[in-house]
Amino acid sequence: MTETVSNGEANWERQALKDFTEKAYLDYSMYVVLDRALPHIGDGLKPVQRRIIYAMSELGLSAAAKPKKSARTIGDVLGKYHPHGDSACYEAMVIMAQPFGYRYPLVDGQGNWGSPDDPKSFAAMRYTEARLAPYAGVLLSELGQGTVDWGPNFDGTMSEPEVLPARLPNVLLNGTTGIAVGMATDIPPHNLREVATACVRLLENSRTSLEELCEYVQGPDYPTEAEIITSREDIRKVYETGNGSIRMRAAWKKEEGEIVITGLPHHTSGSKVLEQIAEQMRQKKLPLVADLRDESDHENPVRLVVVPRSNRVEAEKLMNHLFATTDLERNYRVNLNVIGLDGRPRVRNLKEMLSEWLQFRMDTVTRRLQFRLDKVTSRLHVLEGLLIAYLNIDEVIQIIREEDKPKPVLMKRFGLSDEQAEAILELKLRHLARLEEMKIRGEQDELEAERKQLEKTLGSRQRLKTLIKKEILADAERFGDERRSPIVSRGAAKPLDETELVPSEPVTVVLSQRGLARAAKGHEVDPEGLNYKSGDGYQASAQGRSNQLAVFMDSTGRTYTVPAHTLPSARGQGEPLSARVNPPDGATFAGVMIGNEDDRWLLCTDQGHGFVCRLGEMYSRNRKGKAVLTVPKGARVLPPTPVVDPAHDWIAVAGSEGHFLTFPLEELPELTRGKGNKLMGIPPKKLKTGEERVVAATAFDEADTLVLFSGQRYKRLTPSELDEYVGERGRRGYKLPQGWRKVDALVPQARLPAK
Template sequence: MKTHEQLPIDLYTKEAYRNYAIYVILDRAIPHIEDGLKPVQRRIIYAMSQLGLRDISKPKKSSRTVGDVLGKFHPHGDTACYDAMVLMAQPFSYQHPLIIGQGNWGSVDDPKSFAAMRYTEAKLSKYAQVVLQDLNEATAQWIPNFDGALKEPATLPARLPNILINGASGIAVGMATDIPPHNLKEVTHACIEILKNPDISDDALYQIMPGPDYPTGAEIINSPSELQNIFNTGQGIIRQRATHIYEDSQLIFNELPHQASSSKVIKQISDLVQSKKLSQIKYIRDESDEADPVRIVLVMRSNRCVNEQLMNLLYTNTDLEKTHRVNITYINSNRKPIQTGIRALLSSWVQYREKCVIARITHKLNTVLDRLHVIEGLLTIYDFIDEVIQIIRTEQDPEPKLIKRFSITERQAKTILETKLKQLGQLEEISLRDEATKLKSLKKELSNLISNPSDRCIYIQNELREDIQTHGVGRRSKIIHREVAKNIPASETISKDPCCVIISKKGWVRASKTHDIQPKDVAYKSGDSLSSYVRGYTHWPTILFDDSGYAYSLPTHQLPSVRTHGEPITKYISPNGKITQHLINTHPEQKLFVINNQGYGFICTTQDLISRNKSGKRFISLPEGASIQNISPLKVEDKYLVITTQQGRVLIIELSDVPQLTKGKGNKLIQIQKQDLIEQADQVLHTVSLSDTKSCVLFSGKRKISLSLSEHLGKRGKRGVLLPRGFRKIDSCKAQD
């Protein structure tokens, strides 16, 4: 016989997950519109009010509060409960904290650095009365706690839209919420305007509350159209930027975006300085203290260092500029999750507030009517005191006799019987008549508020204005439209200093910060000496080559100082072959002429040779036995190319005949006999580029000869002209004016 229910596993899992999702959405992660609190936060506030921890009271240990919350209302983990309590006590997390904490409750720099609950103490803040002040049997819906032993409020009757003032964030199942904090004065004034004119336009409301207001200050740099779209739709991105001042060559940041950490920002800036992307910064100081929670000082090398490029680099690579997602999702009065714009949220909250005020006034009116009823019964017997006393003395059960004799109610009769004799004097009668007069006036006022919507609207507005006077503060986050910081290419962030890159024969590399240096004169390790060097600039890439046709890029600005012996070149590259002596340091757009020793060549740019990989980039195809003969930069005015060979031949061709490629073998520029190549009897020896205004001079020993353009100019791929005897052993060739 089956004693348990059986369900298909797919139906069971669907139903179980559905119930779990509903629970997480309604009772864990998403705040309610009424008080802007999640259940755990609400239970903490209510439990603290039950403990008598008001703002004027002495604080108690946080562990006492957490214990009450867990034991009475929230049977979950103490860590999560205490974390929620800490969040409501941090002035840098909440615009208006609900809790005042004593002890270590974290800091702007490290919000999670708070002490354990056994060390800290807490009580409710003055602002907490905004959500607790009107709490009674009539204004809140009371529900059983988890074990049915106690009652707890489903929501608290907040006097202000706390959901917008302090904001909220949470992740549920299939949905999330990110409601940014807003300025209390602006939000409350918006509510007042809705009460005055429910049909007020969205544009008019937007002018009253143009955007969020974060507790840590900093600037909101969104455009007005972006902020208005967020106001209307309840979705978007808020961009925040740190504020700074500049004085005495110091760039000082004094406000950071919400949830940005000073220590993290300092580390991010330090990493940029160490990678030599921010060479303008001399050093960084953290001068934050209790008086200035945020004070990050960047000491600059000169007054000219602070410019748009520097600020863009800081904003794009650190948390000095940060974005916050906006998704205004909440549980409405019908206990349904909903995503709306700010206008719809405020309108819903105003309607709820009106219902809450009506309930409170009705409750108060019933209390007044009950007291009036009691006073009327007491006043009725004052003219018959002796008779009342006689009935009480002679009757075993005087209550029915009094009801019948004086035509009073059971409630009035019980009050008469419970009244002490000393309260039946003449002075007490006068006091009761005065009280009755006041209660009748209050009854009229309360009845009018219930029946007259316009008077009730003014009454609610006055309450809101009182709360503005009590809790309102000025805007902390200024709204200033600025252009979004753009990523700057790494090459533009590197200082443009002259340098000389030196490579030794044993493969050690280093660089000077000047051109005025003789590479042969610097100190080398024992047994080592100069291999090659090139003069250029730190923001240009340094490129070297191996004998297999690969090009390798070195970060010039990161190379060690020439004052040291340098670092192994293998730290930066992993060569596929033997490193040659060819070395260049030029602008990425610089055109280069490349030729191998067999007469094949092409034109490329430095950018074509740059590689981010340590294994390099293959840019030239070398036939068997071939090697790179020359790689040299071309000038804009160059029009001709002079090629000389080992056998003393010279060919001048037009540069326009040389193909421009990104990689490859290239075209045949000068013809060399195949047999000569095999026997190593001939190969390309020297090359030089010329302009119209310059001529080529060949040097052979102590003699030299100037080449005639008309005699030696030929077609690409020809053998060239044989030089006169005595000049065929060419030592070098140069372009001269």
């Protein structure tokens, strides 16, 4: 609500702060959207770009003119049309001049205008010179022919075009990016010939489907030889919705055993790519590469050489790894958001973009033809008056000599209009020759023929379309070129697993009671006989390969992943896992697992619950680990044990009171996380007080012998002896023989080291 307050001679408005700020924000938002960030569908330019192009044309900087200092252009732009920062304005001019950034540059620059490695390394505007590129004529050639509306500049002292009369859909050809308030635009560049063909097709048949248009416009065409690897179907979806993404991948080839990169994705720096590869080499994450070279020059703007370590390195695998881990493969957002003919921004699909631009072009050509028709008609009218004057030249001269105001007399005597009489009075004496009458009649014949042709074209929509079609094809023939970015459908690249970069050797991962880990070479290792620090001792071990991931489980049921080849040698006493991962405060490590992703492991707590889990489900890239096993309050995690054959393995469980139970593994579920199911039934009262617990649990093959350890003694239970303890999962189990009821561990015979 607004109210006016008067106080003597002073008047002011009182307005709610909420209303004022809301209006101010919306006004600013509309300004940013319409006058700064988004392009117009007609010429595909933002206001600053349009003003730069127009100012250069006003300075006479055509493609055939001598270039002038860029500071001269920027000064005119800022002083006459665009009162903003000079550095931002100059950068907008630079972008339009960079052939590696603009598909069809609008500015022809001389001097240092940046490089693909560093587009912003251009020289200051006082050093560089510029003129318009030949392609800029597509936007400017019809400007003075009544084709567009004009508006006042920022101070109202001059006029500037509100849009340029583009003869081609520059909005798609060069594309643009911009961030407004609440919206953005990302329009990729396209090939001129493809877009022109699609426009002609749409002119011939307005019912042409988007699928048919996509046969002509195959996809974006960036100013680089890198491949577009997005599938045709995904590209069609982008054009159908106006939103999506395009993925580009560097072009490469093999030369004498070396990998040569010849084309980089749009706006990708070759030096940065080499830095990314070199960083991987420094961190010893890329042992497949021996050397890098940058051999780029004027003849080969992009030539990066990657030297593999040996001929055995597969180039395809290596490049896939580099595509996934460096800027050799990049994703580009597409958002076809432009300001339409109605002055409103909206996301359009490909057909809507082309259709609306063609409507703009038809309106422009109509205005151009009408402007010319008006000129021709006016000239014919003047010639008609001049012819009357020549036929009555003596009388006309007498009136001019004798009358003080000859104009009205001439108009009345010969029935002339004001315009005709003025033209007669402006005649020079040299034009009174007999030959001039013949010139007038010849000019009349030419203009009359032109007028009839113009009226025919303006009176027939089909003739108008044919004219536009011919002009589009002529411009396409002059400025068009072959596609630069080939479209090749490929799957997304995946990096090489770190384990693929190291040799596969047998190792035994050993975990100590204090959480120190190490890896001993080979499987014939006695982990309990290794050297441990004072007060420390053996906790758990697992056998695997050096190129596999070791998974450690802590007392809270969280798992942590460490590459086995990065663990220290068993010749030392190990390295604290706390230096690699961040377990919760007070947590200790309970066990270690290693193997293939599809290997199964038995996870359980001493309260008698557990489940089978696939090793790959326990992998975690997070230093804080992954919550897998739910550990009830007061419970302890038992060491995980491997499952050899889920279809034939059995589970053996021993309790602290001498109870023993075996049951088929298939009775236990396979989960990705959780508490699991009950393995052995322990009375809740004893479980709550801690009087009875599960002390050991393992998976074993039905034909294997199980070794039961009790202190320094051990007892072998053969398959036939184990049959006596078979029961349903979750039962109490059966008592072990007297003297063997204090079980320390259960180990299948097949897993014991050979004596």
